Every structure is written in structure tokens, then in C-alpha cells.
Amino acid sequence: MSYSEAFKDHIANPRNAGELVNANAVAEQTNPVCGDRVRLSLRIRDGRIEAARFLAYGCPPTLACGSALAEMLEGMTIADALKLERKEIVTAVGGLPSRKQHAAALAIETLRAAIQNSVN
Amino acid sequence: MSYSEAFKDHIANPRNAGELVNANAVAEQTNPVCGDRVRLSLRIRDGRIEAARFLAYGCPPTLACGSALAEMLEGMTIADALKLERKEIVTAVGGLPSRKQHAAALAIETLRAAIQNSVN
Amino acid sequence: MRRVYLDHSATTPVDPRVVEAMLPYLTGKFGNASSVHLFGQEARAAADGARRQVAALIGARANEIIFTSGGTEANNLAIRGVCELAEPRHIITSSIEHPSVRGTLESLEKRGWVVTRLPVYDDGIIRLEDVRSALRSDTVLISVMMANNEIGTIQPIKEIGALVKEERQRGRRHLWFHTDAVQAAGRIAIEVEHLGCDLLTLSAHKIYAPKGSGALFLRRGVRLTPQQVGGHQERERRAGTESIANIVAFGTAAELAQREMPARNEHTRRLRDRFENAVKASIDDLAFNGDHKRRLPHLSNISFRFIEGEGLLIHLDMQGVAVSTGSACSSGTLEPSPVIRALGRDEELARGAIRFSFGKDNTDEDIDYVLEVLPRAVESLRALSPLSRQTIAAS
Amino acid sequence: MRRVYLDHSATTPVDPRVVEAMLPYLTGKFGNASSVHLFGQEARAAADGARRQVAALIGARANEIIFTSGGTEANNLAIRGVCELAEPRHIITSSIEHPSVRGTLESLEKRGWVVTRLPVYDDGIIRLEDVRSALRSDTVLISVMMANNEIGTIQPIKEIGALVKEERQRGRRHLWFHTDAVQAAGRIAIEVEHLGCDLLTLSAHKIYAPKGSGALFLRRGVRLTPQQVGGHQERERRAGTESIANIVAFGTAAELAQREMPARNEHTRRLRDRFENAVKASIDDLAFNGDHKRRLPHLSNISFRFIEGEGLLIHLDMQGVAVSTGSACSSGTLEPSPVIRALGRDEELARGAIRFSFGKDNTDEDIDYVLEVLPRAVESLRALSPLSRQTIAAS
Ligand SMILES: Cc1ncc(COP(=O)(O)O)c(C=O)c1O
Numbered sequence A, B: 001m002s003y004s005e006a007f008k009d010h011i012a013n014p015r016n017a018g019e020l021v022n023a024n025a026v027a028e029q030t031n032p033v034c035g036d037r038v039r040l041s042l043r044i045r046d047g048r049i050e051a052a053r054f055l056a057y058g059c060p061p062t063l064a065c066g067s068a069l070a071e072m073l074e075g076m077t078i079a080d081a082l083k084l085e086r087k088e089i090v091t092a093v094g095g096l097p098s099r100k101q102h103a104a105a106l107a108i109e110t111l112r113a114a115i116q117n118s119v120n
Numbered sequence C, D: 001m002r003r004v005y006l007d008h009s010a011t012t013p014v015d016p017r018v019v020e021a022m023l024p025y026l027t028g029k030f031g032n033a034s035s036v037h038l039f040g041q042e043a044r045a046a047a048d049g050a051r052r053q054v055a056a057l058i059g060a061r062a063n064e065i066i067f068t069s070g071g072t073e074a075n076n077l078a079i080r081g082v083c084e085l086a087e088p089r090h091i092i093t094s095s096i097e098h099p100s101v102r103g104t105l106e107s108l109e110k111r112g113w114v115v116t117r118l119p120v121y122d123d124g125i126i127r128l129e130d131v132r133s134a135l136r137s138d139t140v141l142i143s144v145m146m147a148n149n150e151i152g153t154i155q156p157i158k159e160i161g162a163l164v165k166e167e168r169q170r171g172r173r174h175l176w177f178h179t180d181a182v183q184a185a186g187r188i189a190i191e192v193e194h195l196g197c198d199l200l201t202l203s204a205h206k207i208y209a210p211k212g213s214g215a216l217f218l219r220r221g222v223r224l225t226p227q228q229v230g231g232h233q234e235r236e237r238r239a240g241t242e243s244i245a246n247i248v249a250f251g252t253a254a255e256l257a258q259r260e261m262p263a264r265n266e267h268t269r270r271l272r273d274r275f276e277n278a279v280k281a282s283i284d285d286l287a288f289n290g291d292h293k294r295r296l297p298h299l300s301n302i303s304f305r306f307i308e309g310e311g312l313l314i315h316l317d318m319q320g321v322a323v324s325t326g327s328a329c330s331s332g333t334l335e336p337s338p339v340i341r342a343l344g345r346d347e348e349l350a351r352g353a354i355r356f357s358f359g360k361d362n363t364d365e366d367i368d369y370v371l372e373v374l375p376r377a378v379e380s381l382r383a384l385s386p387l388s389r390q391t392i393a394a395s
């Protein structure tokens, strides 16, 4: 369980942390097994994610995946965001052991819920 | 099982080793459990042990006890020799762990047998 | 980067005096203690000397000490060794034992033993009355640790020992009392006679000796089924070539621990108390885990609300500060610490618990540094936490 | 006084390169491999590196290595670990196993297992046909050592491995093959794939690393009941804080053993052969024990008629020469060596057996010295022996 440099950087310097006051797409998802939680707030305009912020509680992979997700979302179209897969998040944090993959899954799940919840 | 200096000296420089050609009291005893063997030959004159020689086969305590016994016998009266006890042999070799006491017992036994066998 | 080690309950650095004492047994004096010749005698004499040193640390006789490969082996040997003499019956233990006791007891449960786990309440300490009322006519073993490895609480061992004696005086036979003193040794004065325990576990690497050596005190006359067999070592109680260098190290460390215990305790207590007071002053929403008084002097376990311990651990680690979330031995998993849960804490507090354990070589500068780093780390994690009210609002 | 160590089968001096490799793990890098922080990661990385080195020595994968506290523990773990998965059935072994295998099997016999001990004939080697005909439909385990610790004879491991494969191909399940390679490792090239064994035991202190470290090779997919429980270490196969310094030492020693094996073997074989030839020329009434060819290159086991081995051992020891009577691990007792008895030798020859085991650091001067001392020692003991014809006649 020794973490990669990319991973540690996401922990030390989380990207896009916080909550958007003028978000129009928000979701918070919890992993029922371990209680990990990710909250995502997006500002979407013309089918594109203008701004993204995350909050996370839980094991370090959950924090890192939240950070990686929020970072990559900014500027992305909704269509592309919906195509994002777990393994792209895993790659962005420099890899995760198999029993931590759920952290990336939770991030993707939260993204999809946020887009679903978006008030256009 | 670290041996005393006295003990090691008996092993390195056995006293009175050998077989008397003109013995008049001889015995060889075997410990039936471990096969250790002591042979004692004595020349007895006027109720006194003039010369004593031992041979021994077996564990080091058996060799040391044979040597200690033969050494202390020379010059001893038969009456005194018959009073010799196991613990005197044990003392002479610098002590023995309890599970090696049988070596001193074998020496005493051989002494008594030799005196019994003596042709006066 | 400055490195500050505050994880002395997981393992301790080896004392240079201990390294010096063991080195001859890694070089010229390399004999096998079973060998009859001089090389073997040197090894045997060294092990015997260490046995006396370890025995002295707990007021035992040298021939009551069985050297093992560590505390885990000693706990396995104690519990299985006593229980395997009997048909499955009943065992009493606490709900906050180290995994090596917990795991051994679970393996016995699978074979039909019944285990009663006593609660520790919110102070992390079992109650003598609970022990008394858990006793059954078929109770064979009581195994209660002397001091806990996560929160440092000290259990009423002497009182349990007295209870066991009382039961014996009433004619009860076949009731044995084991205590895991791995964390307590070198921090609490131990006298096995006074405590009334029949078996007691020690581990070398918690008292500034290398990992891979431990001991079981087995009171004279108490019978035990050996677990590792096929050799006459340790008076037929534990087969296997003795790890002489480690044993010598353990002996030296035991002697130093005994001699320096008051000074070490005073030092770590002062650092720990200074640390706790400063943390209390600079960080909100904390919970200190375990009874404030009846605990080891070198250990502080704090739950930080809204955050999860491992994130904090990594933050601190990236800044050179080594701490632990719960038991080092179980920190491969992400289960919230069962010890903190046993205090009645909610899951969030259990997940946010961090153990700071101080050592004889920590300095005030170490504490200064941690006090600089820790509040920032907590703050930045709380800024991320959806549970906290301190998160960043962005526009 | 000159000291000559000829007891390398009991234990070996620690190679200075091995001490150097382990020292950092006794000083700065003291972390517990279970800790998440940097100190822990250093320890874990070190153990992983050592695991690869040990695996390489026997052609295994790193994740097939379980570190233990020594060869004895590995033998216990292998045999009990495999057998405890099943109801008591049948085991095949040789009649000259090391006490740690012998003792473990005896403990299983007490629980209802049936053990067939194959004869080794006068050459000290079992026969494949005997293995084949001992096989029963309920045979669960074959445990045969790779090379014997007293006489060095090499057993037909590859052939047994092939037999086991054959049986599997015929549809047999639940038959496992374990070999104790403690004496063979570093002296015979080992490829577990080629040998076809499922479990294989190693011990660090026989290959110039410290005592207190060993390993069990467990072929991927083979199931095993852990013996020491209550911790997640060694992939749940062996609980307990890892002895990192010893593990690093073991790894380094394994790498050196692999690299230097040809040179070491050539060196010890030359010394051993020179020694044997000179002894043959200068001492009468000898018997060389074990097959002359199919044996380890560093070992010579000789029975001296008319005398008992321990007396000779002490004589030599008093002159600085360290040798052994039979297995170091059982030489606390005075039983004639069961291994020599198994060759069909009479009791006198069994009691008169001495093992000379040479090492990489022995020199020709060492041999010169022993050749000077040994004949005199034999002579003086024979002079005392009532069994001999060379005793002194006195008048
Ligand atoms: C209370 C307690 N018992 C037992 C152990 C296990 O000892 P070892 O690490 O020597 O196996 C530990 C160490 O983690 C401990 O803290």
C-alpha cells in the first residue's frame, strides 16, 4: 500500500476542493460498505462543465479520486464526462490496488448522479 | 552441559589408564541402558590397593569417573574403598548434571565388583 | 525533511547499546546453542544470561521464561498451549485484545470453545465485577492484556490475579490467567508474583530491541502443550534453533528498560502531556480516547472529527511524521478500529482516530514540529470533508 | 589456541556482507512492515526484496515464500499446515528426517495419523520403489528431506516429484510433497518447478545468515492451515511482526549462496576429500557413513570404532576444533544417532560417529591442524577403551 507520487500530490494538494456556490449540478454519494463519501458540485453551461468542485470523506484513495475527477472535469463536455470510466480516474491517481478500486467507482457514480441532477 | 575444568582435565589427561598385567582384582561392568562400560584392575596387598588402572567406553562422564576413581584408589585400604560413594566421584570430576550421575554409579559398581572378585 | 517517529507502540528503534551487545553474536560468537563444543557453549551462556535479564524485568525466575519469535508467537503458545490440554470449554477475554490474542481465540472458537468478551466501557477498561460474573464452572483461561496497544489503557490485572487466587482457594482447579504485557513491559513495573498471572507475554521490539524475539513467562508448574515441536530447545517447550543475537538483544533491552523505566516514563509523559495540551488548544472537535489517568505514559489516541485517520496519517507522513491509525498489525485493512468502537464511539470518531506514541529519544523539537504540522493537516482535510462545516466555498 | 570450526551443518558464521546488509535495519530503518508510513514502507520494501532473493535461490515466485522464524517452524507449518486440512490419514517419510520433521510427524501420530517411515539402506538413501509401494489411497503427504543433516546423503527428490505428478495425472487429488531443503540449499541447485515439490523448507543460519529466520516455499494454489495466527502478515499464512533485519540478512545470504555456490562447493569438496583421504591413511578401524557419491560436498561423517563420539568431540574441542556427534539439535541427549543406526550400523559404530562439516571460510591450515590433532585424540581414547586392542598394559 505504498502510494504513487501522483497520488500523494492529490492528497497534499487537492485540486478543485470545495463547493461551488453557483452550481447547477450537485450530488453526494456514499459507499454504504465503508461510509466513504464524495460530494461534487458542477457549473454546466451549453453542455460543457465550466467549473467543478469536490468534497470527500474517507480513505485516501477516495480523497485522491475526488481530486483527480474534479480536475479533469473542468472544460469537459457532458457527453465526454458521461463516457468517463473508472480506470481513467485510477490512472490519474497513479494506480490503485484492487481492493481500493471502489474509490474510483464512487467518484464516477457521483459524477453521473450530479449530471442526472443538473438543472439546465 | 558445559564441563568443569576438573572434568576436562580427566578427559585430556586420564589418570591411571590401562590394564594391570599383575592385577589380583579385576571387574568390568556395563550399564545395560546405554552400553557404557568400565573395567577396573587392582593390585591389592595386605588389605590395601597398591595399584589401580581403569579402562572406559562411553560418554565423557564415564571416562572422567573411571579416571577419578582409579586415581583416588591407589593407596586406599579395602575397607575405605568399600565406603566410597557415588558423590565422592562426582565431586572429584567437578560435579555432574543429574542425568549423568549414572556414570559415577557405574564406577562405584565396578569397584565393588572388583573387590568382590579379588583373589587374595 | 525532518523525520519524527511517533509510532513507538508499533515498534521502537533499536537502542545502540542493544546493537552493540548483539553484534558479537553476529560475528565471532556464532555458535548453535545446542552444540556441545565451545562455540555452542558461548551461545548457550549468552542465552542464559539474557534469560536472567528478561526474567528480572518481570520478577520471574529464569527457568520460567520461554523465548519465542515474538509477542504473536508467545500469545499463540500461551493460549493454545493451555487450552489444548483440555476439551473445548470456556475462556474470558476483553473486547480490546491485540489481534494476535483475538485471532488465536477465534481459532479456538472454531474448534468449539466458548469465548466471553468483556466490555471496556467508555474509559477503555474492563470491570472486575464483569470478570467475576463471566466466570463459569468450565472456565479454563482468562486472557486480558495488561495495557492496550491503541489507547494505552491499563487493565486491572492484579485484581484479576487476586480473583483467580481466591477461586483456587475455594478449590477450583484448571483456571489459568494469561496477560499480554507487550505494551506494558518497560512502562509499568511488573512483578508476576504480585500480579498473580500464570502466563505473560513479552515482545522485544517494543522495548528498543530488534523485531523477531519475544518471550512467554510460564509459571513454574503450569503445564502447556508446545506448539512448535521437534527439538529439545527451551526445555521442550519451543523447538527450533535459538536466535541468539536477537535473544541477547532482548536481554540487554530488558535490563536497560528496567533500569531506565522511571526516566523514560517521565520523559515521554512530559512530551505527551505537552503535546495533548497544545493539540487541545489549537484544534477543535477532538475526542481523546481511553481513560486519561489509567493509561500508559507514552501514548495519546485522538479522534479528529470529520476526517478519516489514514488521510491524516498520509498528510503527516508526507511531512516526515510517523503515526498510526489503530493497531499497526491491522492497519492493512480499513475497518474502523474495533478498539475505538468498543469505547462506544460512533463510526466517524472510530475512523478518525490517530495514535501518537512517544519514545525515549523524542525531543521537544520533535513535538514543536508536529504541533506545527498537525493543525494544518487537520485543517486541510476538514476543508475537503463534506461532514465538516469548514469546507471551502468557491464561486 | 587455534580455533577451527568444522560444524557448518549445525550453524554457519554470519558472512560479513550479510551483517552489513542487515545493519541498516537495526539502526535507522527500524520500521514495522505493517505500518503505512515511510518507516513502514522501508521495512516492507526490504522484506519484499529479500523475498525475491530467497525465491530466486530455489526458482520460486516471490509470493510463494512464507518467512518464518527458522527451519523448525517452516517444517511444522508445512506438515501440520497441510495435514490439518484433512481428517487423520497417511503420511510417507524417511527414517532419517531431522528431528523437527520427525517430531512434527510424531505429534500427528498421536492424533491418529499413520506414518510410514521408509528405510535408507546402508547408503543412507531411500528407494523410489519403496515410496511407490508405500503409497496408499489415503496418503496425503510425502515428506522427504533433500539432503540429510548428519551424513549429507541426497535423496531422490526429483524422482519422488515425478511420481507425485504421475499420480496426479492418474486422477489422484490431495497428495502433497514436502521436502526439507535446509541442508541442501546453497549446496545443491534447487528448482522447485523441476523438482515437483509443493512445499520446501529453508533455514537462514545454514547459509551464513543469523539464526532465527527461515522460509517455507508454498506452491501457488496449495492450501495450508496457518499455525501462528492473529495477524495479516505473510499473506495471512504466518502472523507476527516480521523480523526485518533477519529477513534482509536471509535474502542477502540467499543471493550470495546462489552466486557463489559453485566456488563454495569446489572449495569444501576439496578440503573434505583431502581430509578424508588423510584420515583414512592415518587412522584404522573407521567407517565412512553415507553414500560416498550422492552426498553434500561439505560433509564427512566417520565412525571411529571402540570409542564414543562425545569423548572425541570434547577432546577435539579442548584443542579448539568444533565438530558434532549427530544432529546438533539432538546432541543434548546421548542416544546413539538414529540416522547412523538407520544405515544398519551396530550400536558401537553409531555411538562413535562424528560429523565434520566444512565451510567456505575453512582453510588448508585448518585441515592441517585437525589432521594433527584428530589421530592423537582417537589414539588416546582408544588407549582407554575396553573394546579396543590398543589399550595400555601397565605393571
Ligand atoms: C499488545 C500487543 N500484543 C502482541 C503484539 C505482537 O507482538 P509481535 O509484534 O512481537 O508479534 C503486539 C505488537 O504489535 C502488541 O502491541
Ligand SMILES: Cc1ncc(COP(=O)(O)O)c(C=O)c1O
Pocket (backbone or CB within 6 Å): C240, C241, D009, D010, D069, D070, D071, D072, D073, D075, D098, D100, D145, D147, D148, D149, D180, D182, D183, D203, D204, D205, D212, D213, D214, D328, D329
Ligand atoms: C535438515 C534440517 N532441517 C531443519 C532444521 C531446523 O532448522 P532451524 O535450525 O532453523 O530451526 C535443521 C537445522 O538443524 C536441519 O539440519
